[in-house]
Amino acid sequence: MTNSRINKKQFFFDKFSKSFISFFKKYINFLTRKYAEKSSPIYIKDGYFDNKFIKNKDTFSQCYQDIFAELLLKNSNKKIKKVYAEIGANHPFDDSNTFVLEKKGFSGYSFDIFKHPFWKERKNSFFENGFSNKEKYINFFMIDPPKTVYVNGNPIHSSCFNSTNRSTIEKYKSMLFPDSLICEKEYKLITINNFWSKNKLNIPDVMFIDTEGNELSILKGGTKVIVEVPIIFIENNCDFLTIILIRNFMKINGFRLIARLGNLDDVFINKRFFKNININYLKKEIKNL
Numbered sequence: 001m002t003n004s005r006i007n008k009k010q011f012f013f014d015k016f017s018k019s020f021i022s023f024f025k026k027y028i029n030f031l032t033r034k035y036a037e038k039s040s041p042i043y044i045k046d047g048y049f050d051n052k053f054i055k056n057k058d059t060f061s062q063c064y065q066d067i068f069a070e071l072l073l074k075n076s077n078k079k080i081k082k083v084y085a086e087i088g089a090n091h092p093f094d095d096s097n098t099f100v101l102e103k104k105g106f107s108g109y110s111f112d113i114f115k116h117p118f119w120k121e122r123k124n125s126f127f128e129n130g131f132s133n134k135e136k137y138i139n140f141f142m143i144d145p146p147k148t149v150y151v152n153g154n155p156i157h158s159s160c161f162n163s164t165n166r167s168t169i170e171k172y173k174s175m176l177f178p179d180s181l182i183c184e185k186e187y188k189l190i191t192i193n194n195f196w197s198k199n200k201l202n203i204p205d206v207m208f209i210d211t212e213g214n215e216l217s218i219l220k221g222g223t224k225v226i227v228e229v230p231i232i233f234i235e236n237n238c239d240f241l242t243i244i245l246i247r248n249f250m251k252i253n254g255f256r257l258i259a260r261l262g263n264l265d266d267v268f269i270n271k272r273f274f275k276n277i278n279i280n281y282l283k284k285e286i287k288n289l
Contacts, residue, residue, distance in 0.1 A: 032240045033263050040260035041279050044286070059100060060093060063262035065233050066100040069206045071285060076230050078273040083202050084108035087131060087218060088210035091157050092122045097208040097233065109201060113140055113187050114162050132189040133220035141169045144183035149176050163212065192222025203228045210235040216246050227253055230273040236266040
């Protein structure tokens with residue numbers, strides 16, 4: 001009888017503990033999102049431009065990065081050469097930050113560890129490379145062969161889940177791609193500084209970095225390049241500490257946080273090239289788009 005009561009108490013205690021931990025994590029995530037939004041001069045919520053731009057296929061980005069890039073470039077003091085760099089490019093069309101820019105005459109460089117077969121349909125340069133703060137080797141896991149499934153009418157590409165974390169990709173494989181295999185491959189990561197110097201690449205007008213949590217490490221290996229870039233979009237939706245660290249790193253290197261796009265990207269402008277930026281004017285331009 002006593003053991004039965006103890007087991008029941010333990011059961012309810014464990015259940016309560018799990019519920020409390022789950023609630024606490026969600027609450028912390030909620031506070032982190034709110035901080036990221038409120039501390040940004042401009043916040044554009046997800047869905048803000050959907051009716052106009054997605055319907056007309058004027059944006060292919062997850063949260064209007066391509067639209068906002070064009071808007072900011074018009075306000076830059078630097079002569080624009082129409083060059084982009086996209087690190088963590090993944091799919092050449094779906095959720096692409098650069099496809100619309102390319103259609104409007106931009107040239108540029110797209111990087112990802114895995115090259116999706118559809119990249120052959122894009123005209124600008126693709127490099128099958130990964131970056132870090134120093135040269136090193138990593139094991140990378142991917143779903144093989146690449147596949148697309150549709151969930152509620154929306155395409156989901158297996159390349160979205162390629163990762164350095166095997167347990168993560170196994171989770172999505174079992175849910176969405178049960179008939180596929182997981183392929184492991186070793187890749188050499190290099191620094192942005194070394195790659196740009198070795199290949200004599202042009203400094204881009206705008207850079208996009210979306211590497212599933214590895215953004216800060218990549219930034220640290222590219223300081224010589226990024227300080228010359230007018231605009232940088234960084235996916236910064238991890239924990240509170242990471243958000244603070246990335247924002248502080250960019251501030252130290254001469255950038256100003258100008259906007260937050262949904263719960264995804266922080267947008268930074270190089271203060272050297274945006275000396276007289278007017279936030280209220282930008283907000284009016286956004287409303288008039």
